[in-house]
Amino acid sequence: MLEVSNLHAGYGAIPVLNDVALHIAAGESVGILGHNGMGKTTLLKTLMGVIRPTAGTVRFDGTDITRLAPFARARLGMAYVPQGREIFPTLSALDNLRMGLVKTGERSMDTVEALLEHFPRLKRLLDRPGGSLSGGEQQLLALARALAGKPTLLLLDEPTEGIQPSIIEEIAETLAALRDCTGLTIVLVEQNLEFIAAVSQRVLVIKRGHIGGEVPREHLGDFEIMSQYTGVHG
Numbered sequence: 001m002l003e004v005s006n007l008h009a010g011y012g013a014i015p016v017l018n019d020v021a022l023h024i025a026a027g028e029s030v031g032i033l034g035h036n037g038m039g040k041t042t043l044l045k046t047l048m049g050v051i052r053p054t055a056g057t058v059r060f061d062g063t064d065i066t067r068l069a070p071f072a073r074a075r076l077g078m079a080y081v082p083q084g085r086e087i088f089p090t091l092s093a094l095d096n097l098r099m100g101l102v103k104t105g106e107r108s109m110d111t112v113e114a115l116l117e118h119f120p121r122l123k124r125l126l127d128r129p130g131g132s133l134s135g136g137e138q139q140l141l142a143l144a145r146a147l148a149g150k151p152t153l154l155l156l157d158e159p160t161e162g163i164q165p166s167i168i169e170e171i172a173e174t175l176a177a178l179r180d181c182t183g184l185t186i187v188l189v190e191q192n193l194e195f196i197a198a199v200s201q202r203v204l205v206i207k208r209g210h211i212g213g214e215v216p217r218e219h220l221g222d223f224e225i226m227s228q229y230t231g232v233h234g
């Protein structure tokens with residue numbers, strides 16, 4: 001579904017991504033683990049078209065999207081939940097979800113209602129301004145809003161950042177359930193070992209802007225060993 005080769009990108013003259021290669025199959029859920037500053041956000045922004053690569057190619061469902069703008073990628077089925085979530089603070093949670101329907105132009109609330117079955121915590125928060133929700137609730141809202149546009153690929157930037165542990169577990173369970181029952185493809189960048197192991201079928205390691213290897217499947221969930229691969233401590 002997503003094929004990335006020889007990808008280079010950065011900020012002006014500052015290079016960040018260095019020869020990134022990735023192959024992600026439809027329905028897979030892949031975690032990319034790395035410390036602060038290793039290029040996780042830059043990678044997702046480049047995959048979504050927010051940052052233009054200086055070299056390399058990105059293909060999505062067989063189409064070369066390397067030069068496409070973010071909205072055109074969204075139309076093809078990609079969705080991006082940025083770090084910090086970008087909830088509209090003065091709109092109600094329900095109106096935030098309605099914004100997610102803009103992409104498909106759906107006027108009914110059928111998709112939102114069906115989605116809320118996966119996000120029961122949001123049901124009693126629908127009238128509240130988005131900005132009054134806790135960090136974890138906002139993360140759930142941002143996920144549901146992204147899914148309202150019916151993407152096939154979801155890019156997630158550090159969904160656990162600044163969120164209390166009880167709700168982190170709920171977000172992991174929600175993502176795993178969505179993956180299993182909808183076939184959604186997920187690419188997640190994180191530094192939370194427990195979360196990444198709970199949501200991902202494969203975990204790659206990013207170091208200094210390069211995908212430097214993969215945590216062997218048998219070690220997923222063994223946080224001691226995972227932290228040795230990555231230098232990230234859970």
Ligand SMILES: Nc1ncnc2c1ncn2[C@@H]1O[C@H](COP(=O)(O)OP(=O)(O)OP(=O)(O)O)[C@@H](O)[C@H]1O
Nearest residue numbers: 011014016034035036037038039040041042043158
């Ligand atoms: N707008 C920018 N201009 C210049 N350099 C930047 C900019 N944004 C990020 N960088 C630099 O690019 C490198 C990678 O940053 P990036 O945000 O992609 O890392 P990250 O792995 O997502 O880290 P974090 O978890 O702290 O967000 C860092 O050295 C960072 O300082």
